[in-house]
Amino acid sequence: METRTLVAYASKYGSTKEVAESITKILQENGLTVDLEHAKKVHSLEEYSAVVLGAPIYVTHLHKDAAGFLSKHHEALKKLPVAIFVLGPLSNEEEEWKEARSNLDKDLGKFPWFRPVDTKIFGGKFDPKNLRFPDSLLARLPASPIHNMPASDIRDWIEIRDWAGQLATRLQPALT
Incomplete structure (x- = not known):
């Protein structure tokens, strides 16, 4: 039986999604058979030997589709090696990174059974021109944390590539 991630x-x-696509490609380059899917569309984990879950920290919380994925598949995830990555900080300020870690830890604490083999936070991307309602409305409110926030993209593609390569090595023993 073929092992799949x-x-x-x-x-x-x-x-x-762009980061997940990159991670998928790197895992494949490292010899893993990998499927890429939106978390909300995954119905079963039966055919998988490992899982990598990616999500943004959005308004101080893990994206609802990632939390839903953890809830829906908790029995299967307890038996599989799982790594999680999140995109969060929109600047390189240390305090913002600490806050992202704290928010992630708090949200993952709601799933006490969840023991990922690795957890990684990457910088995020923000473009106010792409905001849709209600975020576009929120951005216009002076009290909003994203009011007048400039566009930024601090995703570190070298760090992402390195992490995915190391992750492939860590997942290989679990897949054989």
């Missing part, structure tokens, strides 16, 4: 992602504006 699932890269499941949640994404509101496409940035996390």
Whole structure:
């Protein structure tokens, strides 16, 4: 039986999907058979030997589709090696990274059974021109944390590639 890895992602504006696509490609380059799927569309984990879950930290919380994925598949995920990556900070300020870690830890704490083999936070991407309602409305409110926020993209593609390569090595023993 062929062993397969699932890269499941949640994404509101496409940035996390782009990272998931990159991670999928790197895992494949490292010899893994990998499927890429939106977390909400995954119905079963029966055919998988490992899972990588990606999501943004959005308004201080893990994207709802990623949380839903963890809830829906909790029995299967308890038996599989699972790695999780999130996109969060929109600047390189240390405090923002600490806050992203704290928010992620708090949200993952709601799933006490979840023991990922690795958890990684990457910088995120923000483009106010792409905002849809209600986010576009929120961006116009002076009290909003995204009011007048400039576009940014601090995703570190070298770091993403390195992490995925290391992850492939970590998942290989679990897949044989």
